[in-house]
Amino acid sequence: MKNNVIIDLKNISVSFKDTKVLENLSMYIRDKEFITLLGPSGCGKTTTLRVIAGFLEPDSGEVIFEDKVINGVPPHKRQVNTIFQRYALFPHLNVYENIAFGLRVKKMKEAEIKEIVTEMLELVNLKGFERRNINALSGGQQQRIAIARALAVKPRVLLLDEPLGALDLKLRKDMQVELKNIQQRLGITFIYVTHDQEEALSMSDTVVVMDGGEIQQIGRPEDVYNEPKNAFVADFIGESNILDGKMLEDYKCSFSGATFQCLDKGFASGEQVDVVVRPEDVDIVSLDKAMLTGTVTSVTFKGVHFEIIVDIGGFKWMIQTTDYEPVGKEIGLFIEPDAIHIMKKSKYSGLYGDYSSFSDELEHLSDIVEEE
Amino acid sequence: MNKKQAFKQKLCASPHIVWSAIFVVVPLIMVLYYAITDRTGAFTTDNITRLSDYVTPFLRSLWFGIVATIICLIIAYPLAYIIAHSKAKVQSTMVILVMIPMWMNFLLRTYAWMTLLEDSGVINTILGKIGIGPFHMINTSGAVILGMVYNFLPYMILPIYTVMTKMDKNLVEAAHDLGANKFRVIKDVVFPLTRSGVISGITMVFVPSVSTFYISQKLGGGSFALIGDIIEMQFQVSNNFNFGAALSLVLMILILICMAVMNRFGDAEKAGGVGV
Numbered sequence: 001m002k003n004n005v006i007i008d009l010k011n012i013s014v015s016f017k018d019t020k021v022l023e024n025l026s027m028y029i030r031d032k033e034f035i036t037l038l039g040p041s042g043c044g045k046t047t048t049l050r051v052i053a054g055f056l057e058p059d060s061g062e063v064i065f066e067d068k069v070i071n072g073v074p075p076h077k078r079q080v081n082t083i084f085q086r087y088a089l090f091p092h093l094n095v096y097e098n099i100a101f102g103l104r105v106k107k108m109k110e111a112e113i114k115e116i117v118t119e120m121l122e123l124v125n126l127k128g129f130e131r132r133n134i135n136a137l138s139g140g141q142q143q144r145i146a147i148a149r150a151l152a153v154k155p156r157v158l159l160l161d162e163p164l165g166a167l168d169l170k171l172r173k174d175m176q177v178e179l180k181n182i183q184q185r186l187g188i189t190f191i192y193v194t195h196d197q198e199e200a201l202s203m204s205d206t207v208v209v210m211d212g213g214e215i216q217q218i219g220r221p222e223d224v225y226n227e228p229k230n231a232f233v234a235d236f237i238g239e240s241n242i243l244d245g246k247m248l249e250d251y252k253c254s255f256s257g258a259t260f261q262c263l264d265k266g267f268a269s270g271e272q273v274d275v276v277v278r279p280e281d282v283d284i285v286s287l288d289k290a291m292l293t294g295t296v297t298s299v300t301f302k303g304v305h306f307e308i309i310v311d312i313g314g315f316k317w318m319i320q321t322t323d324y325e326p327v328g329k330e331i332g333l334f335i336e337p338d339a340i341h342i343m344k345k346s347k348y349s350g351l352y353g354d355y356s357s358f359s360d361e362l363e364h365l366s367d368i369v370e371e372e
Numbered sequence: 373m374n375k376k377q378a379f380k381q382k383l384c385a386s387p388h389i390v391w392s393a394i395f396v397v398v399p400l401i402m403v404l405y406y407a408i409t410d411r412t413g414a415f416t417t418d419n420i421t422r423l424s425d426y427v428t429p430f431l432r433s434l435w436f437g438i439v440a441t442i443i444c445l446i447i448a449y450p451l452a453y454i455i456a457h458s459k460a461k462v463q464s465t466m467v468i469l470v471m472i473p474m475w476m477n478f479l480l481r482t483y484a485w486m487t488l489l490e491d492s493g494v495i496n497t498i499l500g501k502i503g504i505g506p507f508h509m510i511n512t513s514g515a516v517i518l519g520m521v522y523n524f525l526p527y528m529i530l531p532i533y534t535v536m537t538k539m540d541k542n543l544v545e546a547a548h549d550l551g552a553n554k555f556r557v558i559k560d561v562v563f564p565l566t567r568s569g570v571i572s573g574i575t576m577v578f579v580p581s582v583s584t585f586y587i588s589q590k591l592g593g594g595s596f597a598l599i600g601d602i603i604e605m606q607f608q609v610s611n612n613f614n615f616g617a618a619l620s621l622v623l624m625i626l627i628l629i630c631m632a633v634m635n636r637f638g639d640a641e642k643a644g645g646v647g648v
Contacts, residue, residue: 055545085542105550
């Protein structure tokens with residue numbers, strides 16, 4: 001394997017009828033890496049997974065597994081296994097037979113099969129569940145059996161298609177930790193698909209942010225969060241105030257009618273840019289020390305902090321603060337240089353980052369899992 | 373549930389109960405009554421003992437029924453699979469094509485086959501034009517079975533197709549993913565999961581095939597009397613309701629036994645697949 005790369009996708013394009021689902025997508029995946037494809041529904045993340053699994057042949061481009069092109073190799077001959085969104089356990093078989101399915105296909109001896117099934121059930125903390133009926137299991141248990149079934153055949157790469165989407169929040173958090181543990185213990189490459197940015201950030205070694213069938217950014221979770229490449233990434237990962245700004249010179253920019261120190265350089269002087277300020281990085285100060293002033297238009301209590309929407313010259317900012325500020329009050333804001341992130345203009349400029357139409361309800365609606 | 377609701381439920385069910393009583397239970401009792409009495413109404417076992425004269429049509433009915441059912445299954449299963457895996461538009465067209473013959477009158481369809489199969493019928497005429505044949509097709513056992521298969525095939529296709537469309541396609545992908553080739557997937561996943569459709573299909577083809585009376589008369593030329601024909605004769609020609617009832621009763625019991633064996637087989641298969 002060159003450079004420890006296990007899967008290499010080269011210029012993959014896929015279209016269904018007239019709709020382009022993936023456009024000239026290229027990325028590589030290192031051995032034993034936990035990589036997450038993150039994006040809204042319809043961004044092409046599940047399609048990418050299906051191309052790797054072999055369920056879908058790309059219209060053009062190469063799928064390379066361990067330096068060998070595997071285009072045209074059917075799914076049952078690939079060393080990758082999938083955890084499906086709705087588990088896809090065989091309802092006519094019990095837990096034991098479900099996990100043994102792949103082993104029986106390999107024509108293993110019964111004693112060997114039994115050993116592996118027991119080992120796998122132990123791995124997913126469901127010891128003694130051999131004879132249970134699949135339909136008698138809870139969602140979380142079915143999920144574990146699906147993981148056990150896929151891992152039993154000892155794949156080189158495990159593909160996980162929103163595996164925790166159907167579980168409730170508490171169980172989801174537990175399973176996130178468990179999946180990460182399993183991945184590290186077995187040393188298998190995980191390719192994980194999700195639309196949940198928190199899940200992606202907390203589990204992955206590498207995050208691939210996708211939209212419109214294209215990769216927007218690839219990087220470590222910290223980098224993707226702190227240094228988003230464009231307005232889409234900034235908005236999709238976490239909350240962001242994205243402002244129309246101008247680079248005055250290196251380390252100096254202007255937006256919202258004021259001039260700020262920043263840590264970015266290398267832009268042409270006077271270049272139009274997008275400026276990202278995270279809501280948690282804005283400090284509320286007294287009016288005389290303020291860099292910007294604005295009027296509070298709404299306050300929501302979130303438990304850990306308040307979420308305040310502030311109107312600054314017609315642009316609605318979101319600010320997260322532990323100090324309560326009443327609606328209608330004029331407040332002063334202070335932004336440290338390292339809280340400002342400058343991005344080049346992109347096709348996403350102006351589409352995101354303004355909280356004038358913000359509502360929690362809409363946010364939740366967009367969280368609902370949609371079939372791609 | 374309180375008493376009032378329970379009463380309301382019973383009230384809603386009552387028309388059905390009355391209907392079942394009048395048109396299912398009472399006729400069954402009447403069949404039984406006729407079967408064990410003679411023309412004067414006196415108790416007799418003559419009707420039952422006389423059945424031994426008709427072992428051949430009984431066996432022939434069962435045999436033809438089994439053959440027709442198997443042929444239907446062989447044709448219907450792959451067809452249902454193909455339909456269920458086509459695009460939505462193709463699916464609805466194909467389902468309608470399967471059902472269209474069912475909208476036509478049963479007698480008409482059988483008559484149509486007569487004109488097709490006759491020695492100087494449509495098929496032999498066409499074959500003759502290209503220098504093959506003629507073949508003798510009408511009035512053979514093959515023609516009778518063909519009639520059964522043609523008439524009852526939709527009843528096999530539809531339940532299998534329904535089960536197949538309901539099956540989670542991810543299961544097929546999951547099986548491929550775990551290393552199973554196409555044959556293995558069909559054998560270990562698709563077939564076990566569509567067994568319920570197969571069983572209802574078999575029931576819906578086998579029962580009418582065994583008891584049919586018209587197909588054999590028209591396509592078999594009277595030389596392959598089936599038990600349905602004998603029963604019809606008792607009521608229409610001999611006017612012997614008592615013996616007709618006895619024949620029906622035994623046919624019914626035979627069908628029940630066949631179905632019981634069939635379901636047992638289905639269950640056993642199912643249990644066999646789940647072993648540690």
